Amino acid sequence: MLNDGGTSVLECIVTKFGGSSLANDEQFKKVRSILELEPTRQYLIPSAPGKRFPSDEKVTDLLYACHSLASEGRPFAEEFRKIRERYLSIAAGLHLKVDIASALDQVEQGIAAGNSADWCASRGEYLCGLLIADYLGWRFLDAAEGIVFSENGRLLDDETQAKLSAALADRKPTVVPGFYGATRSGEVRTFSRGGSDITGALVARAVGADVYENWTDVSGFLMADPRIIDGPAEISSITYKELRELSHMGASVLHEDAMFPVHRAGIPTNIRNTNKPYHPGTMISKNPPNELSVPTITGIAGHKGYSVISVEKNMMNSEVGFGRKVLQVLEDRNIPFEHLPTGIDSMCVVVASEALNPAREDVLAEIGKLVEGSGSVSISDQMSIIATVGRGMVHNCGTAARLFSAMSRARINVRMIDQGSSELSIIVGVNDSDFEATIHAIYHEFVG
Amino acid sequence: MLNDGGTSVLECIVTKFGGSSLANDEQFKKVRSILELEPTRQYLIPSAPGKRFPSDEKVTDLLYACHSLASEGRPFAEEFRKIRERYLSIAAGLHLKVDIASALDQVEQGIAAGNSADWCASRGEYLCGLLIADYLGWRFLDAAEGIVFSENGRLLDDETQAKLSAALADRKPTVVPGFYGATRSGEVRTFSRGGSDITGALVARAVGADVYENWTDVSGFLMADPRIIDGPAEISSITYKELRELSHMGASVLHEDAMFPVHRAGIPTNIRNTNKPYHPGTMISKNPPNELSVPTITGIAGHKGYSVISVEKNMMNSEVGFGRKVLQVLEDRNIPFEHLPTGIDSMCVVVASEALNPAREDVLAEIGKLVEGSGSVSISDQMSIIATVGRGMVHNCGTAARLFSAMSRARINVRMIDQGSSELSIIVGVNDSDFEATIHAIYHEFVG
Numbered sequence: 001m002l003n004d005g006g007t008s009v010l011e012c013i014v015t016k017f018g019g020s021s022l023a024n025d026e027q028f029k030k031v032r033s034i035l036e037l038e039p040t041r042q043y044l045i046p047s048a049p050g051k052r053f054p055s056d057e058k059v060t061d062l063l064y065a066c067h068s069l070a071s072e073g074r075p076f077a078e079e080f081r082k083i084r085e086r087y088l089s090i091a092a093g094l095h096l097k098v099d100i101a102s103a104l105d106q107v108e109q110g111i112a113a114g115n116s117a118d119w120c121a122s123r124g125e126y127l128c129g130l131l132i133a134d135y136l137g138w139r140f141l142d143a144a145e146g147i148v149f150s151e152n153g154r155l156l157d158d159e160t161q162a163k164l165s166a167a168l169a170d171r172k173p174t175v176v177p178g179f180y181g182a183t184r185s186g187e188v189r190t191f192s193r194g195g196s197d198i199t200g201a202l203v204a205r206a207v208g209a210d211v212y213e214n215w216t217d218v219s220g221f222l223m224a225d226p227r228i229i230d231g232p233a234e235i236s237s238i239t240y241k242e243l244r245e246l247s248h249m250g251a252s253v254l255h256e257d258a259m260f261p262v263h264r265a266g267i268p269t270n271i272r273n274t275n276k277p278y279h280p281g282t283m284i285s286k287n288p289p290n291e292l293s294v295p296t297i298t299g300i301a302g303h304k305g306y307s308v309i310s311v312e313k314n315m316m317n318s319e320v321g322f323g324r325k326v327l328q329v330l331e332d333r334n335i336p337f338e339h340l341p342t343g344i345d346s347m348c349v350v351v352a353s354e355a356l357n358p359a360r361e362d363v364l365a366e367i368g369k370l371v372e373g374s375g376s377v378s379i380s381d382q383m384s385i386i387a388t389v390g391r392g393m394v395h396n397c398g399t400a401a402r403l404f405s406a407m408s409r410a411r412i413n414v415r416m417i418d419q420g421s422s423e424l425s426i427i428v429g430v431n432d433s434d435f436e437a438t439i440h441a442i443y444h445e446f447v448g
Numbered sequence: 449m450l451n452d453g454g455t456s457v458l459e460c461i462v463t464k465f466g467g468s469s470l471a472n473d474e475q476f477k478k479v480r481s482i483l484e485l486e487p488t489r490q491y492l493i494p495s496a497p498g499k500r501f502p503s504d505e506k507v508t509d510l511l512y513a514c515h516s517l518a519s520e521g522r523p524f525a526e527e528f529r530k531i532r533e534r535y536l537s538i539a540a541g542l543h544l545k546v547d548i549a550s551a552l553d554q555v556e557q558g559i560a561a562g563n564s565a566d567w568c569a570s571r572g573e574y575l576c577g578l579l580i581a582d583y584l585g586w587r588f589l590d591a592a593e594g595i596v597f598s599e600n601g602r603l604l605d606d607e608t609q610a611k612l613s614a615a616l617a618d619r620k621p622t623v624v625p626g627f628y629g630a631t632r633s634g635e636v637r638t639f640s641r642g643g644s645d646i647t648g649a650l651v652a653r654a655v656g657a658d659v660y661e662n663w664t665d666v667s668g669f670l671m672a673d674p675r676i677i678d679g680p681a682e683i684s685s686i687t688y689k690e691l692r693e694l695s696h697m698g699a700s701v702l703h704e705d706a707m708f709p710v711h712r713a714g715i716p717t718n719i720r721n722t723n724k725p726y727h728p729g730t731m732i733s734k735n736p737p738n739e740l741s742v743p744t745i746t747g748i749a750g751h752k753g754y755s756v757i758s759v760e761k762n763m764m765n766s767e768v769g770f771g772r773k774v775l776q777v778l779e780d781r782n783i784p785f786e787h788l789p790t791g792i793d794s795m796c797v798v799v800a801s802e803a804l805n806p807a808r809e810d811v812l813a814e815i816g817k818l819v820e821g822s823g824s825v826s827i828s829d830q831m832s833i834i835a836t837v838g839r840g841m842v843h844n845c846g847t848a849a850r851l852f853s854a855m856s857r858a859r860i861n862v863r864m865i866d867q868g869s870s871e872l873s874i875i876v877g878v879n880d881s882d883f884e885a886t887i888h889a890i891y892h893e894f895v896g
Contacts, residue, residue: 241793248765248792260762310868314708317696321779323788327772336768340788341868343875344696345689348868400865401849401856408849417848417874419865420758420789420796426865427791 012171014043014209016178016200019050019058020217021274022128025093028135034215034277035136042171043207045178045200046132048124049086059086059124060179060193063111067120070111080108087127098134103127118153119188122180125196129177138173143199146206147181149189155181155198157261164206176203197258205265212262212269214254219273220282221246223447224300228439233447235299236280237288242298242389245425249301249387259284294392296399297446300439302386304432306338307356308416309349311367313375316345322370323347329366333359338385339418339427345375350416350429353381383415384435388442389425400426406445412438460619462491462657464626464648467498467506468665469722470576473541476583482663482725483584490619491655493626493648494580496572497534507534507572508627508641514559515568528556535575546582551575566601567636570628573644577625586621591647594654595629597637603629603646605709612654624651645706653713660710660717662702667721668730669694672748672891676884681895683747684728685736690746690837693873697749697835707732742840744847745894748887750834752880754786755804756864757797759815761823764793770818771795777814781807786833787866787875793823798864798877801829831863832883836890837873848874854893860886 015035021027035041048059062083069076084104091100107123126142133140146164148156160181168174178196182188191198197214204212221243224232238246240263247256254271262269268285288294309326316322323342326349330337339350356363360379367377393399400419403426407414416429430438463483469475483489496507510531517524532552539548555571574590581588594612596604608629616622626644630636639646645662652660669691672680686694688711695704702719710717716733736742757774764770771790774797778785787798804811808827815825841847848867851874855862864877878886 245792256763315704317784317786320782320784321775323785324772324775324779327769327775331769331772334768336765337771338765339790340771341866342787343868343873344693346868395861397859397861398856400862401852404849404852408846411845413843413845414848414867415871417865417867418789419862420791420794423863425791 011040012043012207012209013038013041013211013213014045014200014204014207015041015213015215016045016196017047017215017274018196018217019047019060021050021215022046022048022132023050023052023056025090027274028090028094028132030274030277031132031215032136034274037277040210041213042173043168043203043209044132044136044138044173044175045196045203046125046128046175047178047196048128049090057082059083059128060121063120063124064117066111067115067117070114071117076111080111083124084108087131090131094131094135096131096134098130100127100131103130116188118180118190122177122188122190125177125179129175133175136173136175138175141167141174141176143177143180144182144186144188146176147199147202149181149183151183151185151187153189155191160202161206164202168203168207171207191255191257194255195257197255198261201258201261201269204267205261208265209267212267213272214258214269215272215274217273217275218271219276219279220271221299223298224439224443228436229443232443235282237283237285237291238298239288239391240284240286241424242391243284245387245389246299246301249303249385288391295390295446296392296396296402297388297390297442298392299390300386300388300442302384302435302439303352304382304384304435305353306350306383306385306429307353307379307381308383308429309351309356309363309367309377309379310346311349311371311375311377312346313371314345316347316375325370326367329363329370333363335359335363339416339429341416341418348416350383350385382432383429384432384438385416385427385429386435386438386442387425387427388446391424393426394423402445403428403442406441407438410437410441412441459488460491460655460657461486461489461659461661462493462648462652462655463489463661463663464493464644465495465663465722466644466665467495467508469498469663470494470496470580471498471500471504473538475722476538476542476580478722478725479580479663480584482722485725488658489661490621491616491651491657492580492584492586492621492623493644493651494573494576494623495626495644496576497538505530507531507576508569511559511568511572512565515563515565518559518562519565524559528559532556535579538579542579542583544579544582546578548575548579551578564636566628566638570625570636570638573625573627577623581623584621584623586623589615589622589624591625591628592630592634592636594624595647595650597629597631599631599633599635601637603639608650609654612650616651616655619655639703639705642703643705645703646709649706649709649717652715653709656713657715660715661720662706662717663720663722665721665723666719667724667727668719669747671746671895672887676887677891680891683730685731685733685739686746687736687839688732688734689872690839691732693835693837694747694749697751697833736839743838743894744840744844744850745836745838745890746840747838748834748836748890750832750883750887751800752830752832752883753801754798754831754833754877755801755827755829756831756877757799757804757811757815757825757827758794759797759819759823759825760794761819762793764795764823773818774815777811777818780814781811783807783811787864787877789864789866796864798831798833830880831877832880832886833864833875833877834883834886834890835873835875836894839872841874842871850893851876851890854889855886858885858889860889 178199272281626647720729
C-alpha cells in the first residue's frame with residue numbers, strides 16, 4: 001500500500017502492552033486511543049495488570065501467592081479478593097459487558113483445585129485479555145490454542161509458528177494474552193517472567209508483521225544508565241546485535257528471548273511509551289534503513305563485580321590445548337566466562353564473581369594442577385566491565401583513541417581491553433571504584 | 449666481594465659466544481681480550497664457527513651436509529675439506545698447540561662410520577671448544593659429560609643440573625661446548641638450532657652465576673624491527689616477561705628455551721656485542737634493579753599473516769562450554785590460538801594462517817556443526833598482530849590513549865584489541881596493509 005507521497009506505509013502492526021500500560025481503566029483508555037491512531041495495529045498481546053502506584057502489587061505476584069497458599073492448604077481468599085477487585089474495577093470503569101465475575105470464579109476454583117503454578121500465574125494475562133478484547137470489540141484467542149510447549153516446558157518453535165499463523169490467517173484484529181501457552185495435551189505452561197514480550201514476538205512472526213510494537217512505560221532505550229548519567233540521551237535506532245551487547249551488560253526493558261523470533265524474521269521492534277504515544281521510541285532492527293548519519297556510539301552499559309583468574313605458565317603458547325583445559329575446569333563447575341584476554345605465557349579468564357565464588361578454591365586448585373611447577377594462578381576481584389557499543393564504530397579510526405583519551409584525562413587505569421573483530425563494541429575493564437567515572441568519561445566524550 | 453666504593457662486584461660470569469664471534473682467528477682474539485677485561489668471566493660456551501662474510505657457510509651446515517651425503521653413500525670429502533680448512537686456519541693463526549688435525553680426522557671417520565646426525569652436527573662446537581680452551585689455557589669439559597638427555601632427545605633438567613654443578617664445583621675456568629649433550633648411555637643429542645644459548649643458560653645456573661653474558665654480533669635488542677624503523681633505539685634493560693612477549697611476536701637473538709633456566713634461577717642475561725665490547729648491550733632480568741625512570745614502552749614487535757575465525761551464535765553467552773568446544777576443534781587439529789576476543793554471542797579466534805590453512809575447510813565444517821541453525825562461522829585473513837610491550841605501561845593511565853590516538857592520526861583502522869590484566873602489553877590487530885604504518889605510528893608516538 002502506498003500513501004499519497006509515494007512512500008510505503010505499514011500494513012500490519014503487532015502491539016504488546018506491558019503491565020503498567022494495563023494497570024487500570026485509565027490505562028486501558030490510553031491503549032484504545034493508541035490503537036485508534038493507527039488502524040494497521042491489528043493484534044494486541046496484553047500482560048497482566050501491573051502496579052498503579054509504587055507500593056501497589058502486580059496481579060501476577062498475587063496469583064503466585066494464591067497458588068502458594070493453596071498448595072500449603074492455607075486460605076487464599078484475602079489475596080484473591082485483591083485480584084478480583086482489580087479486574088472488576090477495570091470492567092466497571094469501562095462499562096464492559098463480558099462476564100468477568102464468572103471467569104474470576106473459575107480461576108478461584110482452579111486455584112483451590114490445586115492447578116499448577118503455571119496455570120495460576122497465566123490467568124492474569126488470560127483475564128486481562130478477556131477485558132481488552134471486549135473493550136476493543138476484537139476477537140479473543142486463548143494463547144493455549146496458539147503457543148505450544150513441550151512437556152518439560154520448552155517452547156516448540158516450529159509447531160507454534162504453524163498453529164499461530166493458521167489461527168490468525170483470517171487477519172481479523174485479535175487479542176492474544178501474553179506469557180503462556182500449553183502442551184499438546186493442553187497443560188498450561190508459562191515463559192519466564194516478562195515472557196509476554198516473547199508471545200508478542202511470536203505473534204508478530206506468525207502474521208508476518210511489518211513492525212512489532214512493544215508498549216511500556218519508558219520512551220525506549222537510553223544511551224546510559226540514568227542512575228549514573230543525569231538525563232541520558234535516548235536511542236532512536238539500534239540494531240538487534242547492538243542491543244544484545246548492551247542488554248547483556250545492563251538492564252533492559254525487553255525479555256532477551258523476545259528478540260530472536262522477530263530478529264530472525266527480519267521484523268523490527270519498536271519500543272514505545274503508552275504514556276507518550278507520539279514519542280517515536282526506539283526502533284530495533286536488523287539493519288537500520290537509510291541512515292543519513294549514524295552516531296559514533298549507540299550506548300554504554302556495564303557491570304561491577306567481576307573476577308580475573310590470571311594464569312601464567314612457561315611456554316604456554318607452545319602448548320596446544322592449554323587454554324581449552326583451563327576453560328574445561330570452569331565448564332565442569334558450570335561457570336561461564338565473559339572475556340579471555342591473552343598474553344604470551346599468560347591468559348586471564350574474566351568471570352562474574354558471583355558465579356566463581358562458590359567454586360573459588362576448587363578452581364584455584366584445579367588450575368593450579370595444570371600449571372604445577374612451571375607457572376602460577378591467582379584471582380583478583382572487584383573489576384567492572386564496561387561495553388561501549390555502536391555500529392558507527394565500525395571502520396571509524398578514531399573511536400578507540402577518543403575512548404582511551406577520555407579515560408586517560410579522567411585518570412582511570414585500564415585493567416583490560418577486549419575488542420573483537422566485529423568492531424561493534426569496545427570492552428574495557430576497570431576497578432569497581434572507577435566504574436561510574438568511566439561511564440561518565442565515555443558518555444561525555446561521545447555525547448557531550 | 450666488595451670493591452673500594454662499597455658496591456658489590458660480580459664474582460662469576462658465564463659467557464656464551466655465538467658463531468660469528470668465533471668465525472676466524474681475528475674473532476678468537478676479540479673473545480680473549482673480552483675475557484681478559486673482566487677476570488670473573490670464568491666459563492665460556494662456544495658455538496661452532498659461523499659466517500666470516502655474508503656468502504660464507506656455517507660449519508654446522510657443512511657438518512649436516514657431510515652427514516647427509518655419507519648416509520646416502522656418497523663422498524663427502526669435498527665438504528669436509530672446507531670444515532678442516534676452517535679449524536686449521538684458526539689454529540694456525542693463533543699458533544695453537546692442540547692436535548686439532550687428529551681430532552678432525554676422528555670426526556671425518558665418525559661421519560664415514562655412519563654416526564648420527566646429532567653427533568656429526570655437535571662436532572662443530574666440540575672442535576671449536578678444543579681450540580678456544582687451548583687458546584685461553586682453560587680446562588675443556590665435553591658437554592656429553594655434563595648435559596643429559598633422555599633417549600627420545602628431551603633435556604633431563606634436574607640430572608643435568610646435578611651433573612654440571614658437580615663437574616664445575618672446583619670453579620676452575622672452563623670451556624663447555626654448546627648445542628649438545630648425551631644420553632645416559634653416551635649417545636650424543638643436540639638441542640634445536642641456536643641451542644648453544646641453552647647450554648650457556650644451564651652452565652650459568654649450575655655454577656650460580658651472577659650474570660649470563662650472551663655475546664653476539666649485535667649490541668642487544670632494538671625497540672623495533674630495523675627493516676621497518678630506521679635506526680631504532682636500543683633496549684638497555686628488559687624483563688624476561690617483556691622479552692618473551694616481544695620475541696613471540698618477532699625475531700630474537702636468543703633461543704626461547706634459553707631464557708627459562710636463568711630466569712627461574714634469578715640470573716640476569718646480558719646480550720653483548722663481541723665487536724663492541726664496551727657497549728653495555730641489553731640486560732634481561734626478572735626485576736630490573738633500581739630503575740630511576742622506566743620508559744613507557746620497552747619495544748614493539750609484530751607479525752603479518754593471521755586469520756580470524758569469527759563465530760556467531762544466538763545466546764552463546766548463556767551456553768557454558770561453547771568457547772571450550774570451539775577451542776577443542778582447533779586442538780584436535782593441533783592449531784594453537786593466539787587471541788580470543790569475545791563479544792556477546794560472538795567470539796573470534798585469532799590463529800596463524802599458516803597453522804590454519806591445512807585444516808581450513810575442516811575447521812569451518814566442524815565449527816559450523818556447533819552453530820548449525822543458530823549462528824554462523826567465517827574466516828577472514830590478512831590480519832597483522834602488533835604487540836606494544838612495556839613494564840612502564842602498568843598503572844599508566846595514558847598509554848592506551850596515546851597508542852590509539854597515534855593510530856587514529858595515521859588513519860589506521862583497529863580490527864582487534866587485546867589487553868590482558870598483566871597490563872604489560874597492548875595487542876592490536878590491523879590489516880596486513882597497515883602493518884608497517886602501525887609500527888611507525890606507535891614507535892614515533894612513544895620514542896620520537
